[in-house]
Amino acid sequence: MADFSVSFHEDDSFNLDHDNRVYCSPNINKEKISENISYDGNCSLEEFYEKTFQKSYEEYIEKVRKSKNSGRVKNAPKTYYEQVVQKQAEAETELQKAKTEGKHASELSGKDSFTKVAKQIIIQVGNTDDLEAMSPDEREKTRDKMKEALQEYMETFQAENPNLRIVNAVIHMDEISLSPHLHLTYVPVVEQKRGQTVANSQSGALKAMGFESDKKADENGDFQTGQMKWQTRERERVIEIADKFGLSVGYQRGNRGKGLTIEDYRVAKQKEREALMSQEAIEKRKSEL
Numbered sequence: 001m002a003d004f005s006v007s008f009h010e011d012d013s014f015n016l017d018h019d020n021r022v023y024c025s026p027n028i029n030k031e032k033i034s035e036n037i038s039y040d041g042n043c044s045l046e047e048f049y050e051k052t053f054q055k056s057y058e059e060y061i062e063k064v065r066k067s068k069n070s071g072r073v074k075n076a077p078k079t080y081y082e083q084v085v086q087k088q089a090e091a092e093t094e095l096q097k098a099k100t101e102g103k104h105a106s107e108l109s110g111k112d113s114f115t116k117v118a119k120q121i122i123i124q125v126g127n128t129d130d131l132e133a134m135s136p137d138e139r140e141k142t143r144d145k146m147k148e149a150l151q152e153y154m155e156t157f158q159a160e161n162p163n164l165r166i167v168n169a170v171i172h173m174d175e176i177s178l179s180p181h182l183h184l185t186y187v188p189v190v191e192q193k194r195g196q197t198v199a200n201s202q203s204g205a206l207k208a209m210g211f212e213s214d215k216k217a218d219e220n221g222d223f224q225t226g227q228m229k230w231q232t233r234e235r236e237r238v239i240e241i242a243d244k245f246g247l248s249v250g251y252q253r254g255n256r257g258k259g260l261t262i263e264d265y266r267v268a269k270q271k272e273r274e275a276l277m278s279q280e281a282i283e284k285r286k287s288e289l
Helices: 030-035 045-052 054-065 080-100 128-132 136-160 202-208 226-244 262-288
Strands: 004-011 119-125 164-172 181-191 198-200 249-251
Touching: 004 226, 045 054, 045 080, 045 164, 045 181, 054 080, 054 198, 119 136, 119 226, 128 136, 136 164, 136 181, 136 226, 181 202, 202 226, 226 249
Parallel strands: 004 249
Antiparallel strands: 004 119, 119 181, 164 181, 181 198
16 A cells, blocks of 8 residues: 555646745745755746747738638737637636526536646645654655655656646745645647647647547546546656655545645645644643743
């Protein structure tokens, strides 16, 4: 049986200022910020889009303007970044409206498949509960192994996923919750013959890397999307890398804490910890009276 579980959570919601400690939330130990590890080559989303997509976007817009479909790009934003941000905001508003109106799940299907400006995965090996159960010396040695495993995953991600381009990645070692974890933000990039020659496309990027959705369900009724196949491969990579550093790791479906994402679970545990510290402080003051 594995000693630790690996958490692999993917989301479209992220804040690079928080990831890069431009501002610090209460659960951060500022004295330990220097222990965080950032990916070499981190940049802003605007910079990434300018460098990766802008030339092909401008060529595409110019081509359409000269065609009979010129009206389609009459009000096109100046940059591809602005266009994707705008389209995502419009799609999110439409999705939220449908949910507010109480649309049936079948009517919502596919409404969240719109292009996202970027995506982020949060990876954690083990958790705070595991670390708190250890002696201080064992805890620090284990945290170092977790950090090294996450760092190798971060530094091998780009070579293993050529169409998922890293924009920003950082390993956090400074949170009071103890557990090292990686925030890796990427943009899916695909080259294509039709339309915009270089574009943001998650399904296209995964397909280019060999991860295609099943055409139909198998004999057991299971259906795997390209995204699910990719996530399985990446979780297995984390487990293999962790093993190299002497960490026995397995994958447990779902997150620790029913119905909670990794971030929500971490926040919940932090509140518990702060409450306990407050109670300990109260008891100490009582004993000193």
